[in-house]
């Protein structure tokens with residue numbers, strides 16, 4: 173390698189280690205070690221050895237008491253681009269660089285020793301005694317040189333003991349197989365679709381961006397079912413033709429199954445899949461494959477952004493408006509925003525796709541910072557669903573029920589026509605609150621300020637904040653009355669009960685992220701819905717995203733008002749997006765879809781925009797409000813959550829931070845508004861401390877400071893200065909910094 177330093181003379185390496193430290197440490201490089209910037213090394217840290225990455229190498233013998241680099245790992249080095257990205261993300265999010273490095277460098281080291289895969293092949297004559305299962309096994313082997321045992325058992329629909337017995341008899345023998353490929357050849361011309369005119373125009377524009385081999389950001393905005401995926405696939409195809417790489421980010425792993433199949437239809441094979449469910453061994457191989465350029469396309473969760481692509485041409489953020497792109501713990505970063513940064517560093521074409529873009533991306537497109545492509549109609553002439561409100565003030569369901577008479581009628585009609593209905597309620601469990609009718613006792617989590625949610629399937633009360641779980645008691649813990657505990661309000665499980673009563677013959681299915689069985693079960697259930705083996709789907713937000721359910725013609729929104737009034741500056745935007753997305757599942761393939769939206773406030777701008785279909789008006793009103801309030805994207809926000817074992821220590825520290833901020837010397841890059849006064853337009857305002865809406869989580873008391881800054885101010889610089897002069901965090905107090913917060917709880 174050309175970068176490798178000459179071994180003449182003493183050298184010092186600056187090594188970044190993947191722990192919560194921002195600084196790289198200096199180590200002496202042994203004369204005989206061939207070392208370059210980006211290499212992974214083993215170095216002593218304190219009393220142990222640790223892995224690190226070389227961030228810099230300089231000639232010279234600075235400090236003869238430096239510790240020495242122990243060894244270099246035989247792993248592809250971190251590219252200059254990825255190192256810049258680590259530095260950038262750390263600076264932006266105010267995280268220690270070591271923590272960001274950790275996100276890039278865990279995979280290659282987490283790999284366990286690779287066990288050889290064992291396959292079976294035909295080695296001798298048929299056994300003397302043939303059973304039907306043995307016949308099936310031998311038939312299933314036909315034409316194959318070697319098959320794994322589990323695959324063979326599956327093909328022959330028999331237990332593995334049948335196969336073992338054939339090995340014992342010498343009919344089959346075990347051989348070592350080469351490791352399973354992590355990614356096969358993606359063929360850009362495997363099955364190109366017939367694009368519609370709008371799609372073709374969009375695809376051509378995206379292909380041109382990839383051809384230019386430069387950085388660009390394009391917002392691909394198309395109504396639900398317009399075929400955005402087919403359009404951005406053309407950009408991926410172009411990257412493949414150039415022999416370069418593509419990354420497709422997705423907000424939800426549950427979404428990837430359908431997606432991987434769709435990708436395989438277009439490109440012949442599935443892309444490499446990247447998320448927490450992928451085995452460490454496979455991840456290690458994808459990591460290396462990307463660094464060496466053998467793996468071309470990855471579809472994955474936000475963490476895929478930190479993979480070592482060596483020639484990234486296209487970076488797609490699908491459903492770019494999704495709040496799941498924000499990581500809230502550890503390094504809190506927004507994957508959509510960091511994708512744009514990565515695209516800039518790697519000179520890639522970034523594509524943000526959504527039917528309901530974030531206000532941020534919309535404004536960037538309107539101001540010309542992003543290119544804007546639009547698909548106004550659904551693919552194949554399918555019509556957008558008609559959407560109507562059900563005013564619960566006039567048409568409420570009977571007491572203790574949640575499905576209004578008009579929705580009951582509509583579901584009945586869909587069932588009669590042999591179509592599917594989806595009932596959407598964004599509340600997991602049976603009931604969001606349980607109380608005692610006799611004394612009014614409410615069940616609250618012992619660790620959090622949060623009601624316990626009854627989960628009837630699990631026969632338990634569960635805290636959705638910390639996971640605390642307890643049995644549903646027989647009698648009230650406060651007044652000891654028996655049979656006085658009452659669930660309040662609906663969750664999806666309770667809704668399922670109502671559905672079973674109303675339509676006893678219909679096949680109903682609940683789709684919720686907290687059911688046992690994990691992703692695999694969810695995949696099967698989503699397939700079941702797509703294949704029509706259920707009539708009524710009851711689902712949380714999980715069903716709102718990206719799915720294609722061909723038989724679905726009716727969507728009923730049980731409570732459109734959930735989330736409209738929770739103090740989050742993005743409440744209106746979020747509600748609009750989720751309702752637009754979920755109603756957009758109706759009538760995607762041919763059938764005319766319809767949606768009924770149950771609400772107590774049909775005059776609310778969000779509901780009005782949804783019903784009238786006047787999306788532009790909603791966006792422009794919402795944008796205007798943000799502009800006036802100086803909220804993102806017109807201003808910037810950062811939240812500091814100060815938490816402690818008791819309220820007083822957290823509050824004291826939060827106040828100390830505020831004092832520290834106001835005591836800072838004047839700075840040319842930012843100006844802090846005086847305490848109590850009205851902030852000037854170009855001043856940063858520091859609000860709080862105030863108790864967080866969820867005041868206690870996992871036993872920790874939480875106070876919030878909110879920083880609002882004009883775009884012209886150096887928000888990060890201000891935060892750094894404030895944190896640097898504040899007193900040290902003592903007595904278990906912790907400060908979590910969240911730049912560009914999405915969660916205001």
Ligand SMILES: Nc1ncnc2c1ncn2[C@@H]1O[C@H](COP(=O)(O)OP(=O)(O)OP(=O)(O)O)[C@@H](O)[C@H]1O
Pocket residue numbers: 365366367368371394395396397398399400401402526527551717718719720756
């Ligand atoms: N050119 C095409 N040829 C064949 N089928 C297409 C084409 N374009 C889109 N489709 C089909 O139309 C359906 C909708 O496409 P797609 O899922 O990409 O929409 P979308 O814009 O991503 O919608 P949403 O935002 O709701 O997820 C899919 O079943 C897809 O296979």
Ligand SMILES: [Zn+2]
Pocket residue numbers: 617618619620622635636637638639640870
């Ligand atoms: Zn809790």
